[in-house]
Structure formats: structure tokens, C-alpha cells
Amino acid sequence: MSWEADADLLPGHRYTTLTRSRSHSGISDEPVGREGEDLGPSPVEMALWALGSCTAMTLRMYAERKGWPLEGVSVHINHQRLRQDECPDCPPSETGYVDKIGRQIRLEGPLDDAQRQRLMQIADHCPVARLLKYQPHIVDTLVAE
Numbered sequence: 001m002s003w004e005a006d007a008d009l010l011p012g013h014r015y016t017t018l019t020r021s022r023s024h025s026g027i028s029d030e031p032v033g034r035e036g037e038d039l040g041p042s043p044v045e046m047a048l049w050a051l052g053s054c055t056a057m058t059l060r061m062y063a064e065r066k067g068w069p070l071e072g073v074s075v076h077i078n079h080q081r082l083r084q085d086e087c088p089d090c091p092p093s094e095t096g097y098v099d100k101i102g103r104q105i106r107l108e109g110p111l112d113d114a115q116r117q118r119l120m121q122i123a124d125h126c127p128v129a130r131l132l133k134y135q136p137h138i139v140d141t142l143v144a145e
Contacts, residue, residue: 013037019046048077048101050128058126059119069090070119071109078102099131 005021007028011094014037017028028043030036038085039048052075084090090098105123107116123129 013039018045039080044079047128048079048131051075051101051103051132052077052128054126054128055123057103059105059107059122062122063115063119066115067112068115068119069109070107070111073108074106074107076104 003021005019007019010016010018013028016039019024019026019028023135028038028046031038032043055075056073059073060070078101082090082098082100084093084096084098087098087100090100103123105120107119108113
């Protein structure tokens with residue numbers, strides 16, 4: 001399976017970017033404190049959105065296939081950029097800094113403990129979680145004007 005997306009800086013703006021994928025579009029920007037105009041979520045916030053929505057969708061799909069009574073899923077994601085010594089549980093980093101992402105998942109419905117535990121394991125199988133965990137190989141190509 002493959003996906004595609006495009007991003008173009010908008011003329012007349014410093015960081016504001018039009019993002020597109022299939023028939024959908026959105027705006028990304030940096031907060032005012034980072035010299036942006038705050039016209040949309042930052043790229044990091046968009047990545048967190050992707051992880052949260054992917055987690056919720058994956059859990060819904062799994063529960064539906066199993067016939068489990070999952071009535072709702074809420075996912076809160078937070079990101080911290082920490083010095084290595086501030087995160088003893090994080091893997092070593094060549095830069096001395098680590099990116100720590102926390103994911104708090106609320107499962108709603110009359111699920112038993114075993115179902116809840118299994119769904120928490122399944123959360124790691126969402127495609128965005130795997131993309132973030134297993135460091136994709138990014139290939140850059142310069143395109144002529």
C-alpha cells in the first residue's frame with residue numbers, strides 16, 4: 001500500500017503551507033512564538049493528529065472484526081523534546097536529544113479486562129505508530145523548476 005501527499009508554501013506567508021492528499025487539503029503553519037502566523041497546526045501537531053486518529057481507527061476496526069462492544073475511543077497525544085539525561089527510559093540518541101511521544105487511550109464500552117489489554121496491544125499496530133517507531137527510509141529527490 002502507498003500514500004501520497006503534497007505541500008506548498010503559500011506566497012505572501014513565511015511558513016504557511018497548503019497540504020493536499022487525494023481530494024483533501026489543509027493548512028499547516030508554525031505558532032506565532034515560532035515566527036509563524038498560527039493559521040493551522042504545526043507539522044509536528046499534524047503528525048500527532050495522524051497518530052491519534054490512526055490509533056482510534058485501528059482500535060475500532062479490530063473491535064468490529066472481533067464483535068467487541070467498543071463504543072468509543074479517545075486518544076490524547078503529547079510530544080516532548082528532551083535531553084537524553086531527562087529520559088532514562090528512552091533509547092540512546094546520537095544527538096543527545098530524544099523525542100518522547102505519550103499516548104493516553106480511553107476505551108469506552110462494556111469491555112472486559114482481557115479485551116482492554118488486547119486493544120492496548122493493538123494500538124501499536126496502527127500504521128502511523130509503526131511508521132514512527134521503525135524509522136522509515138526517506139529518499140529526497142531534487143526536482144527541476
